[in-house]
Amino acid sequence: MSVAIENFIKAIYNNDVHDIKNTKPGNIAKQLGISSAAATDMAKKLAAKQLIKYQKYQELQLTEKGMQYALNIVRKHRLWESFLYKMFDMSLHDIHREAELLEHQTSDFLAAQISSYLGHPKFDPHGDPIPNEDGQITTKDTSIALAEAKEGQNYTIARLMSDDKDFFDFCALNGIKYRNTIAVIKQFDKNNMTQISIGTNTIVLNENFTKIIYVDEN
Amino acid sequence: MSVAIENFIKAIYNNDVHDIKNTKPGNIAKQLGISSAAATDMAKKLAAKQLIKYQKYQELQLTEKGMQYALNIVRKHRLWESFLYKMFDMSLHDIHREAELLEHQTSDFLAAQISSYLGHPKFDPHGDPIPNEDGQITTKDTSIALAEAKEGQNYTIARLMSDDKDFFDFCALNGIKYRNTIAVIKQFDKNNMTQISIGTNTIVLNENFTKIIYVDEN
């Protein structure tokens, strides 16, 4: 399994799991920084390997086999993020960038060592679930997007669903961090904005942020 | 810099530094598990990039630029070995195998974090020197091959110059470990064998081992 294939499968997985769910070659291509033609090519190859289902002009779908591969890579990615975050002075963006590279060169054996050292964590520092060795995921169905939160309620940050450095910088600066507590002051539904307070700070977030910050009710 | 190029340069470096010093394409090819033809091809490419000097039928030589690249990769390799050995329950062979992969996907930034965490070690668990960020190496000219050691003298293991699992297994089983103390009982010069004692044990080693185990006089 080449790095190109691993990244391709992971991209399908991430699109599938996240809200958007556009897994056509063009969208995958955009995310991987390759041409649509290259993505179509790859889709055919992966279909031949039984990793995805491919029909012309349709969405790409992981097979059960493809899903297991994807979960294995995602597991390594999130274990590395958890490990680097714990060991070193690195930001959420830093750990993501390094994990993107290391994940492809990590044996199952090493992944098991890292997982064991960390006490087999179920979530990474973004709040994303870490699949176990069998590809099983602990889901927290209770988490909701901040955009859907109730006014006057306290919440705990459950997930920061992004890879974007600016977003992480903003979060770090404002105390928006996995497991921190916030209070929802007001929902400006017409403008898709949400006012929250963290400690002594009050912040108004737009929908770019409130849709990727997930929270649990306290 | 591709993985193929990094491994090629590293192979030249290792041959150059170690005793053998055969850096012709065929020998590099054998070590990398590729054909001689592929190695000749690669040699031409690296010469065009000014990383090595190449003349038909001659030994390959790293340029100053090539040497810096090699030292950077060797640094990452040995930092990973040191780090994995400290953090996890892994043998010398295990850490080598994992480091061979991770070294190519490690940013200078991450290498600096690992080095800092370890207190900027100068030697890895094999006793091999770890180049610093500028490619500088702390050499210990005092170390000698066990084959050259004096009878009746105590020594400290300074270096285990090998990548071989069987060798490492043997060492682990017999307490031959970086920084451990041994006593040289007898040199059987005619047969190129050396008898040593470690703790309560006595072992006779042949030249396959006594030439790659380096020691410092106590």
Place this chain on the structure above:
DNA sequence: TAAAAAATTTAAGCATACTTAAAAATTAAT
């Protein structure tokens, strides 16, 4: 030192993973 053996190089070819450009199909808009 001349023939035999071994190693290196050249040449031709292949798989992977991309590219651009044109053709075909789908989706959106009027």
Place this chain on the structure above:
DNA sequence: ATTAATTTTTAAGTATGCTTAAATTTTTTA
């Protein structure tokens, strides 16, 4: 419901890093 715009696919081509086989050069040895 057509037309226009967008997207996807096909086709042709490229760079990398390999392969095998044959030609060439070096090294060994007798």
